[in-house]
Amino acid sequence: MSSPLPESWPGRLLLDRSHIWHPFTQMKEHEQDPPIPVIAGEGCDLVLANGNRVLDGISSWWTCLHGHGHPKLMAALERQGAKLDHVIFAGFTHEPAIELAARLRTKLPPNLTRCFFSDNGSTAVEVALKMAFQAQLQKGQAQRTRFGALHMGYHGDTLGAVGVGELDNFMTGLFRPLLLRCDRLAVPEDPRREFDSNLDGWAEALEVAQQGIRSFFGIHGDELAAFIAEPLLQAAGGMRMWPPELLVELRAQCDLFGVYLILDEVMTGFGRTGSFFAHSQAEIAPDLLCLSKGLTGGVMPLSLTLATEEIYGCFWADYAEGKAFLHGHSYTANPLACAVACASLALFDEQPVMEQAARLSETMKSAWGRLLDLPGVRRPRILGTVAAAQLVDPATGAPYSSKSRFGWRLHRRALDAGLLIRPIGDCLYFMPPLGTPPDRAEEAVETISNLLK
Ligand SMILES: Cc1ncc(COP(=O)(O)O)c(C=O)c1O
DSSP states (O other), X not given: OOOOOOTHHHHHHHHHHHHOOOTTOOTTHHHHSOOOOEEEEEBTEEEETTSOEEEETTHHHHTOSSOBTOHHHHHHHHHHHTTOOOOOOSSOOOHHHHHHHHHHXXXXXXXXXXXXXXXXXXXXXXXXXXXXXXHHHHTTOTTOOEEEEETTOOOOSSHHHHHTSOSSSTTTGGGGGXXXXXXXXXXXXXXXXXXXXXXXXXXXXXXXXXXXXXXXXXXXXXXXXXXXXXXXXXXXXTOEEOOHHHHHHHHHHHHHHTOEEEEEOTTTTTTTTSSSSGXXXXXXXXXXXXXXXXXXXXXXXXXXXXXXXXXXXXXXXXXXXXXXXXXXXXXXXXXXXXXXXXXXXXXXXXXXXXXXXXXXXXXXXXXXXXXXXXXXXXXXXXXXXXXXXXXXXXXXXXXXXXXXXXXXXXXXXXXXXXXXXXXXXXEEEEOOOTTOOHHHHHHHHHHHHHHHO
């Protein structure tokens, strides 16, 4: 059961209720059930105002990599704060941004030479979409006014990003009249990521999906400025893990039809899927790459859109030609955020972060596989340190109705048991920080299992 809040909190929560509009929230619910106050972050744990500690099983909206309050990241923030907090980035530059671009170069595919800064995942995507369109326009491909995207994709909440996300869901459907023109392609989930998979017929299904991609480009390829996808893992769409072979096919078709390939690694980047970037598992490179979330280890808002020299070249001209990329945000390349991002990348170089993540993944794999024994769990699966499964009503074998709020109730029960999880509809997932000790992850899966029992 939840412990009571200290007496300073009810008054603060009243102020919260009077003045704050929270994201992704039906605010009416907060009348009865206020947001949960958090007072500290320590390693893989969050400390709630009622004194309870909970394991951050969603890495605070998929951002936190090395754990909360990592001393090296906090020290970098403090050092930079003593020098330069912020400065306009148009016509000016600074050391943390230059160092970040240089550090990242060693981790990127060699074709991605140019680095454009913004401040969240959605804007990284907006930048990529605008760059792709403008580059095509400036090289004489004015008919390329559409985008291609995957069904069940999610790329952020600004209107451009919404336009290339899945349309047929509660978040985006109502904005339909306002959105970019987008053609969508379905890809199957990869049964090889599942614990109880039956691979009979998989080779044929993969061939059909590859053929589907070829047909899609045959129909739409000449009109697309770019195709955007979350490589290997469609996260907000329900932790759909899709096959690298299809990413290879997407790359090939983009090349054949002169369509730019944008990979959105806002969630999958920085070691989450078992490799530093997910796309390297398909041994391909995109033309544009969107990064955010783990870029600063989950400490500061920052994002990057990486582009090829060919794309950069489409904007390179005399001033009077009007070909510059006229886009930028007030906090573009904020020095504090860049300094923390450098410190986070340095941790990957100086400490065995990827090896720890591999060990965490192994432990999660054996623990998560045991969920198969529960009648209310279907299709448990794992990619790197992202574990997911579908929740069903054991009585019927069907997903719970959305009215039953089963996922939300599980979230609340788990919090009382010391774990933060937040199912997406009927998709249960567990994505702790990469630095989570394996025994804590094992305990967390045990907690989930006990709650479901
Ligand atoms: C793949 C992907 N792209 C873009 C975004 C949007 O990022 P932000 O919430 O920082 O705008 C998200 C957020 O979850 C995401 O998962």
